[in-house]
Amino acid sequence: MKNRTLVKNLAALPDGPVTVSGWVETVRDQKKVQFVILRDESGAVQLVNPATRELDENADAGASARLAMTEAISALTHGSFISVTGDLKHDERVKLGGIEVKIGALEVVAEANPETPIAADSSLDKRMDWRFLDLRHPKQNLIFRIQTTFLHALRTYWVEHDFVEIQTPKLMASASESRAELFEVGYFEGTAYLAQSPQFFKQMAQPAGFGKVFEVGPAFRADPSFTSRHATEFTSIDAEMSWVESHEDVMKMHEELLVAGLTAVKAKHGAEIAELFDIELEVPTLPFPRIPLREAKQIVADRGYVIPRDDADIDPEGERQISAHVREAFGHDFVFLTDWDISLRPFYHMRHPEDATLTNSYDLIYNGVEISTGAQREHRIDVLVAQAREKGLDPEELEFYLDFFRYGVPPHGGFGMGLARVMMLMLNEHSIRETTYLFRGPTRLLP
């Protein structure tokens, strides 16, 4: 590897020779002195060079070299990757971290085109066209370092609790959720479909006797909508557990998992998040509030918001309202809305033992937006088939899935959660486009 010092490690070094490598963020080419801000994956540092603008008559080789260096720095284009060896000096007057590096040798490793296609005020869509440049910004970079920490904490929680990681196939012979939002794939002489969720396959781990499983992987929805919360491809965080007694057991694991994730993020990135996002990240208290959906709708109505729907569902503004209520009443960013009407849930959700109009299910709302759906699943094959029929599904098309329940299966439940939504709400961003590495929508397949 290139022998270099990461910018974040410079401050701890004594004055002396160092090599730093990264890209040119800005050049301030003043008459007597030149400043370059060099950024790498860990931070930014000021490089400095006393300018030599012309040679006098008796100029020696050293002066020629100094002129050449000055001209090389003047010619640096924004974004070029360079490697610089020079003298590190601690100097409290330097605003950027109290250090600077006096340039000794400069190597331009890859010169950038002089015209940068995006600027600070570019539209989100334009920034997405040039996502690899957009991601150079410290905020964008931090989002994905936070995501790394968050996911690792989730997986560590699962591994410590004896969950098994599975990789379920994304190519399927039939729909996993709804025929309406299904991508078709030409598959040799036939057709395959892209998995809309790992639902059926994570449930398969239950009759397989895996006990508890998790997966973090892509899911696909041929959803033509253009909201800030929808994508045609997204990263789904999924878990499923045997021997749950109701959706309460799923919620308990779910909230512990999120606390583990947010605790790790706050510990590692809390200061950076405060600096770049102006957010004091809170680790939520346990347990998260739980409100039955019908009760939540009453609370929203009492706040004066009339949900413009004829069915039992809530809408995005209703979710914001109930979140605001929970923040006021409990000081909490999360709320489980529980016990959804059967009309709003898929056939495989288990129904209440005492009220067959309700399911053992929940949605999790985080800062006003739904991030997850969880439920206990129906594991009794006769009930499952009846519920499928009731939803207008043909059990024959679901044969491979229904077979999972015919040879013994434990009671089970789990959830699916959208990673980009969690990140968006954690960092108060306004769209999952900001928290997705490369967003995919109905009109976006590039880069």
Add this chain to the structure above:
Amino acid sequence: MKNRTLVKNLAALPDGPVTVSGWVETVRDQKKVQFVILRDESGAVQLVNPATRELDENADAGASARLAMTEAISALTHGSFISVTGDLKHDERVKLGGIEVKIGALEVVAEANPETPIAADSSLDKRMDWRFLDLRHPKQNLIFRIQTTFLHALRTYWVEHDFVEIQTPKLMASASESRAELFEVGYFEGTAYLAQSPQFFKQMAQPAGFGKVFEVGPAFRADPSFTSRHATEFTSIDAEMSWVESHEDVMKMHEELLVAGLTAVKAKHGAEIAELFDIELEVPTLPFPRIPLREAKQIVADRGYVIPRDDADIDPEGERQISAHVREAFGHDFVFLTDWDISLRPFYHMRHPEDATLTNSYDLIYNGVEISTGAQREHRIDVLVAQAREKGLDPEELEFYLDFFRYGVPPHGGFGMGLARVMMLMLNEHSIRETTYLFRGPTRLLP
């Protein structure tokens, strides 16, 4: 959650009441006594019940209950999920772990169909039809627990070394590797393609200034072959790093990563692997042997095997031969074959500075089979475009990728590695079908 004790935790408990829950592995229904082997995700335990076969004239309620229990146990079908409360007793004479549970109460949670569709001698293809039953076997279960440990150790290595996790899109506007093995997806009014690897997108993290990245996710190849090593969908383990000086830097990270993974697997599962797979797992020593491909082919030829190819490539038997040589000469299970001929490598591999017929690349062979390809990438846009043309590619079709190199990019390199192959070779299995949760091939999309 169901209040139960995992089977693996029974041995440490004193004699007394316990509840165990799992599936019926076998019933031995003897005249005087009934034995049930119950298995859960952690192990198997013997349940015992003294049989009551008939009632005499003055039978009391207790006797009736005992008869009912005996009949319930006789009726148990293989695979049914049950929950049993009873008395744990340590007894050295019991072969299965020196413990048994005398059945007090038995609940059949989900009854299995009496005919089990697969048996111990079923073909691999038949077992795959009923994968959820096949996975109940202790060996299959262990494979995925090992995989969980392995992946977590890899990710922990990366996180500790400041890699950023990325989730790259699987829907693309063009091919990522070769037009030949591409799946087409109907995408609203147009067409998308499934990513054959995250190659272009993990490289994109380099001009984005992420430094070091990793991803574990699905990749898709419309490959019509039916070998033991190929699938149409597989889990790819990928990493990419900035500022490498050659493929040597990539190999160094790669071998450290594998040592971290195998160390964790041996520590957690070494004894089970010895018991179920009859393998004493070895943690390989560092560094792994490195042999230039041309030299490797000479070694294979000297061993008397003539590779039946006219080009510079090696073949599967050649890989087995060079592995055998490395095992004999260095006592090592791994070997890097380095410096592949440009004709065998994609356009984006960097070429040797001193020999333009060779690339800065490698394949990693594990116990005779290729598991990974790695390389330094060409980051100089003019050279990259020339190499693409040389391979007969149209740079216009690659515009979005080539743009990554036009606005500054550091030198970089990385590798892609097939998870199922690593698991297959670690456990001496004969096909990736055994080490894939749900295999996908040209004629297999179910379950």
